[in-house]
Amino acid sequence: MVERLIELKSIAKTYGRVFAVGGVNFHVDRGEVVGLLGDNGAGKSTLIKILAGAIQPTSGEILVRGKRETHWSASRSRDAGIETVFQDRALCVQQTIIRNIFLGRELTNALGFLDSARERAEAERLMREIGFTSKVFSPDSIVGRLSGGERQGVALARAIYNKADLIVMDEPTTALSLTETEKVFRFVRAVRSGGRSVLFIGHNIHHVFDIAERFVVMDRGTVALQATKEEVGSAERLIAYMERLAHPQGVEIPPSPGHRPEAAA
Template identity: 75%
Template sequence: DILVRGKPVTGWSAARSRDAGIETVFQDRALAVQQTIVRNIFMGRELTGFMGWLKVNKEIEEASRLMREIGFTSKVFTPHSIVGQLSGGERQGVAIARAIYKQAELIILDEPTTALSLRETAKVFHFVRQVRASGRSILFIGHNIHHVFDIADRFVVLDRGKVALTADRSEVKSADDLINFMEEIAHPGGLPGLHEAGGAEQRA
């Protein structure tokens, strides 16, 4: 079972997860690149008032706040910026801003740095650290072990859907330790490092 704050969440719908404070940013980001940042943040969750009129100024105000919160510091970007004109890392930032709008407590990032350059990856890490600093939890799913090592406080290695290892940051000296462990799963025969890690938990 998958537990969040001690409660099983396996099989939950997207709506139920969102109501429970869980948001997911998928690998493809699910953004409308021809639309503005503000329209992407509020797409499907528009702020409306009397007679269903859009609260345009309120949406712009909220979009500006979210952009500041996750670290869009450049004045080049405004809520009216077209998403298609942003870089890959900046688009990921828009997707993260959309995720935290409803005060989500847990953000699941699915391969957020896939196909990004080192520069764009650094932008994503900046956004992630800003969100983490606000007290939210982040589940970072990735296959690039060096990226995972750079950003995570705790590591979970899965093998064919099962937990093979859990370890805190203090228990893993380098990304190579995690890589060695994953290679050991694929090719058993002796693992230098994590087998002897004090608090790391290896599961059969």
């Protein structure tokens, strides 16, 4: 049976009389990539801030591995194995890959001194795990000399070192070329093959459709759609559905593969 890592039940967040999210039901299981979609203002940012413990929901329940959480916070979120890779990746570009992975959580020996040898070995292991196969890179490579896709890989390596079971990636392919986007996809697939889960947030629906297995579409603070890739059928159908949300009148969703018109009659 698949393990449910996290589940949100009837989560709402209000600011005065304004609902940022209202009655959201949402979950992520172990070993899956979930695509989170929605226009600006749909509630995606509020939802991931709640997941990260940065803000408290006004009402609703948060369950981690089936257990209800109380006093949810950033530290509780990290303890639950949730790490967020924000759009700017929060990397120190003038530092090495090693220093970025272990920033704030350095490995020390019995005397309390920095254990450089152990950090190097662990950094090499993490780089292999997420798919840094090129010999051009080493743990001593300066992050500022890496491409955008490779920097996403460093951020993922840091999240794995921090024992993340669920990695939230906020717009990871923004402003990346096709080649760099494919590098990000390769890193995400490696993370998933290791039994971890990824919540992949993006505006490029084709990118999200290519990498995710299940999709959650938000609209004006609520979940408008939850569907698997098989149920959606194609990126074009997903785009058409989101266009209908934005323009309720006059947008027709194309049929999915194998659709029989007489079956719908």
